[in-house]
Amino acid sequence: xxxxxxxRRELVEKIGVINEKIGMQPxxxxxxxxxxxxxxxxxxxxxxxxxxxxxxxxxxxxxAILLSTGQIEYFTKPGxxxxxxRSTMEKWPRLIDKLLEFAMNYRDIYKQVLAIRxxxxxxxxxxxxxxxxxxxxxxxxxxxxxxxxxEKRNK
Amino acid sequence: xxxxxxxRRELVEKIGVINEKIGMQPxxxxxxxxxxxxxxxxxxxxxxxxxxxxxxxxxxxxxAILLSTGQIEYFTKPGxxxxxxRSTMEKWPRLIDKLLEFAMNYRDIYKQVLAIRxxxxxxxxxxxxxxxxxxxxxxxxxxxxxxxxxEKRNK
DNA sequence: TTTTTAGTTTAGTATTTTGTAAACTAAAAA
DNA sequence: TTTTTAGTTTACAAAATACTAAACTAAAAA
Numbered sequence: 423x424x425x426x427x428x429x430r431r432e433l434v435e436k437i438g439v440i441n442e443k444i445g446m447q448p449x450x451x452x453x454x455x456x457x458x459x460x461x462x463x464x465x466x467x468x469x470x471x472x473x474x475x476x477x478x479x480x481x482x483x484x485x486a487i488l489l490s491t492g493q494i495e496y497f498t499k500p501g502x503x504x505x506x507x508r509s510t511m512e513k514w515p516r517l518i519d520k521l522l523e524f525a526m527n528y529r530d531i532y533k534q535v536l537a538i539r540x541x542x543x544x545x546x547x548x549x550x551x552x553x554x555x556x557x558x559x560x561x562x563x564x565x566x567x568x569x570x571x572x573e574k575r576n577k
Numbered sequence: 578x579x580x581x582x583x584x585r586r587e588l589v590e591k592i593g594v595i596n597e598k599i600g601m602q603p604x605x606x607x608x609x610x611x612x613x614x615x616x617x618x619x620x621x622x623x624x625x626x627x628x629x630x631x632x633x634x635x636x637x638x639x640x641a642i643l644l645s646t647g648q649i650e651y652f653t654k655p656g657x658x659x660x661x662x663r664s665t666m667e668k669w670p671r672l673i674d675k676l677l678e679f680a681m682n683y684r685d686i687y688k689q690v691l692a693i694r695x696x697x698x699x700x701x702x703x704x705x706x707x708x709x710x711x712x713x714x715x716x717x718x719x720x721x722x723x724x725x726x727x728e729k730r731n732k
Numbered sequence: 733t734t735t736t737t738a739g740t741t742t743a744g745t746a747t748t749t750t751g752t753a754a755a756c757t758a759a760a761a762a
Numbered sequence: 763t764t765t766t767t768a769g770t771t772t773a774c775a776a777a778a779t780a781c782t783a784a785a786c787t788a789a790a791a792a
Contacts, residue, residue, distance in 0.1 A: 430693055437686055443600065448780070458705075459690055463698045467739065477782050482740055503738060503790065512704040518711070531592055535614055538585055543618045549667040549730075550613075556673070556726060563718055571711060575704075603750070622769065632752050637770055658760065658768060 433459050449476055450484040454493055457509035464497065464506035492516070515572045522561060522568075529557040588614050604631055605639040609648055612664035619652065619661035647671070670727045677716060677723075684712040 434455045441451035452474055457465060465473075471481045485507065488494040492513070496505040536550050589610045596606035607629055612620060620628075626636045640662065643649040647668070651660040691705050 426693065433686070433689055433693060437690075440682065440686065445598065445600075459693065461695045461697050463701055478739070479741080479783085480781060483780090486740090503736095505738085509701075511701060511708075514704065514708045514711075527595060531588070531595065534588055535592070538581065538588060538614065540616045542616050546618055546664075546666060549669065552726070552730070553666075553669045556669075556723075559722065560719060563722075564715060567714065567718075568711075571707070575707070633769070634753080634771080635751060638751090641770090660768085 430459055447484065447487060449474070449480045450487045453481065453484045453507075454488055454509065457494055457507060458511055464508045466504045466506060468504075470507065515568055515575075518564075518568055522565065525557055525561065529554055529561075585614055602639065602642065604629070604635045605642045608636065608639045608662075609643055609664065612649055612662060613666055619663045621659045621661060623659075625662065670723055670730075673719075673723055677720060680712055680716065684709055684716075 434452055437455035437458065438448070438452040441454055442448060446454065453470055456470060456473060457463075460473075462469075467478075467481060467485070470485075471478060474481070485494070489496070493510055494507050495510050496507045498505055532550050532554050536547060536554070539547055539550075541547065589607055592610035592613065593603070593607040596609055597603060601609065608625055611625060611628060612618075615628075617624075622633075622636060622640070625640075626633060629636070640649070644651070648665055649662050650665050651662045653660055687705050687709050691702060691709070694702055694705075696702065
């Protein structure tokens, strides 16, 4: 178990890459990953900087982004000037919520597509209707599931 | 209803933007949108180029991408050199499938995170387990739903 | 009061992405 | 055989993104 550290770094890279795929900026993607993977749940600015080997401004910028999107938070300790950053992973239901919102966006847009299209290709139009219905069905199934999950966790 | 054409263009822009958000290149995003919104289900290279006001190489490139990802297809007419491009929207279940695959990726990665993390923060670890279970549950619910949908369509 | 700490902001550079014009190509038409 | 059509490829330009080093700042410590 000597090179767990190596595996940990690989995992940060891996999560970094998939975070980038969903539109996160590279350094932010890795800071977010690091705070999820590290055993020290709370890391300081300089620990992050040290681990990821990037500049102060990059860390500063990444932290600003992640704080503003609520993906990390920080705590302070009395008599200590540093901020201790922490992933808000526990709030993953909020991320799922955003995903569902995105799906609703898609749904609404395809409603508009349907409204504007003529009947020249009924099969095509029907498939759009199917997609809309599918999204509706997923929403109806997943939404309450998510709510239940959240409530269970909160009590 | 004189300026339906205007609305149609706005819709192409709107879909273009949300397509970009999921990682599609700008022109490809709009070509894809155009083929979904246009009443003429099939459009030629030059009609696309004309409508979107972009260069030949941009259209050529966008079409290559969309063909390779299976988001559009084309047909030819005997005695006509042009290709007629068409959205493969009807195959939206394949896109959902890819989404589910992506979710599985996430799930597997968080399994790895769990395996590498110590027990120093059990609450944090539990929330990762919750996420994994949630993804599993969604998979179990949505996957068969999707299969059913597809089978219904195919017969 | 001066210095140190913990960052933030600025100004500039490197890289990547997106797009264009124009040269090129292969097949069909004349 | 020559020309036209329907694109593709190449070579380059413009713009956006992602950094960095270094100057700066505000609060706490000495």
